[in-house]
Amino acid sequence: MTGLVASIPSPETGVLYLGPLPLRAYAFGIIIGALLAIWIAERRYVARGGRKGAVGDVSIWAIPFGIVGARIYHVITSPELYFGEGRNAVEAFYIWNGGLGIWGAVAGGALGAYIACRRYGVRFSEFADALAPGLLVAQAVGRLGNWFNQELFGRPTDLPWGLEIDPVHRPSGFEQFETFHPTFLYEMIWNLAAAALIVAVDRRFRLTHGRAFWLYVMLYTAGRVWIEALRIDTANLIGPFRLNVWTSILVFALGAFMLWWTTRRSRQDRESASVQGDISADAAEVAEADDAEDDRT
Template sequence: MESILLAIDPVAFNIGPITVRWYGIIIVTGIIIGYFAAQAEGKKRGLPEDFFGDLLLWALPISIICARLYYVIMRWDYYGANPGKIIEIWNGGIAIHGALFGAVLTVYIFCRVKKVSFLKVADIAAPSILIGQIIGRWGNFMNQEAYGGPVSRGFLENLFLPDWIIEQMYIHDLGTYVHPTFLYESVWNFVGLIILLIFRRANLHRGEIFFSYLIWYSIGRFFIESLRTDSLYLFGDLRSAQVVSVTLIIIGFVSIFYRRWKVRPVVRYLDE
C-alpha cells in the first residue's frame, strides 16, 4: 500500500503529445465550482443571468497573464537574462497575488462598463474566490510544490493527517518530510469561506464581505508564507507575499472603517 501512496503521479493522462496534469484539472474544477456559486448568488442579487459568464471570459485570461507577469517581475534576475523563458508558463511560475490584482482590475472595469456596483459584485464573488483557492491548493499537493520546511513524520501524524497526505509530503530530492503549507492554506480558506457566508446572512454594509476576504486571506497567507521554501523576495529576506498581505490587510480595515464613517446612505449586502 505504501508504494502506491508514494507513486502519486502529477500527470492525469496523455492525449497524444498533450499531457494533462492533475494541477490543471484541479484548478479548472475550482474555477467552475466558484463560477456556479457566484452565478447562483448573482441571480438572487438581481444581476443578469450571463453576468458572471461574460465576466469570466475576460477575468480568467487576464488573471493568468497577471499571475505570470507578477512572477516574472519578482524573478527578473533570471527572466531578464532568459527572456525566451517568459512565455513558458507550462513550466510553472505563477503567483496568486498577481492573479488577484488582475481579477480585481478586470472586475472593476467590467462593472464600470456594465454600470453595476463594483463592490456589490466583489461581495458576491468573494466566497467564490475562496472556493477556487481552497480547491486549487490541492493542485500544489499533486505537484509536490509550495511546501514548507522540514518536519518529522511524527509531526505530520500529530496533525491527524491520513497516510496518503503524509506520504506525499515526503520530498525525495530533500530526503525529508515537509510542512503541508498547501493544506494549511486550504483549511484556513475553508474557515474563511464559512465566515463570509455568515457575513452574508448578517447583511453587512456593501463591500465589507470583499474587504473581509482580503483581510482573512492575507492574515493566513502572511503566517503560512513564513513556512514556505519557495517564496518570492523583493530584496534580502523581505518576502513579497508578506508585504502584499500586510498591504491588503491595511486596505481592508481602512476601507471598512472609512465607509462606515463616511459613506451615506448605507447600502447593505442584501439591498438591491
C-alpha cells in the same frame, strides 16, 4: 492519532498524458476552482437581486486578465529566472511551464472585472461582494495542484499529518528529511473556513459596498502570512521575511482600511436614506392635510 495517520502521501506525478497531450493536475485545479467560484458568485448575485448571467459575462473578462496579471506578478518578483546571463527572456511568456502569482491574479482579474462591469452595467462592488467567498473556494481547490506537483511545502515536521516528499523534490539542505508541513492543506482549510465565515457574516450584517470583498482580502492575507512563513522554497527576501509575507501584510492593511471606509460609507447611505424617508413621509402628511383642507372648502 499517529496510528491512524502516519503521514500524507504525495501523488507520484502531477501530469497525465492523453497520447502526446499532457493533462496537468494544477490546470485542472484552477479550472475547477474558477467554475466553482463563478457558480457561487452567480447564486449570490442573483439572490441579491442581480441579473442572471451577469457573473458569467463579467468572468469572461476577469479570468484572462487574471491569468495575465498572475504571470506578470511572477515575472516581476522573480526576474532572475528570466533575465540576465544564461537566461532566455522569451521564457517569461511560457506560462505552461508554471509560475503564477496570486496577487497579480487578483489585481488583473479585478481590472478585467471592472472593465466588464462598466460594459454590462453591473456595479463593480456588488459583483465583488458576490464573488468573495467563491474566490476563497477557488483558491482552496487550486492548492491541490501544489500537492500533485510536490511543491511549496513547509518546513520538516514529524507531526502525524506530515507530507511525504520524494527526494528529487526536496530543496537543497533538506535531503535527509522525509515529511514536511503540508502548507497546501493548511491553506485549503483556512480558505474554506474563511469562505464560510464571510457567508455567515454576510447573512448577519448584509455586507454591501464591497465590504464582503475587503473582508475576503483581510482573511486571506492573514492566513497567507503564517502559511508563507512555514515555506522553505526559494524566495526573494526583504529583511527577515519573504516578499510574499510583506505583500500580505501590506494588502491586509489596505483591506482593513477599505473595510472601515466602506462600512462608514454604508452607514452614511443608510442614514441618508432614513432622512430622505422622513422628509418624504412629512411631505406626504402635508399633502394629505392640504387635500383634506381643500375637501372642507
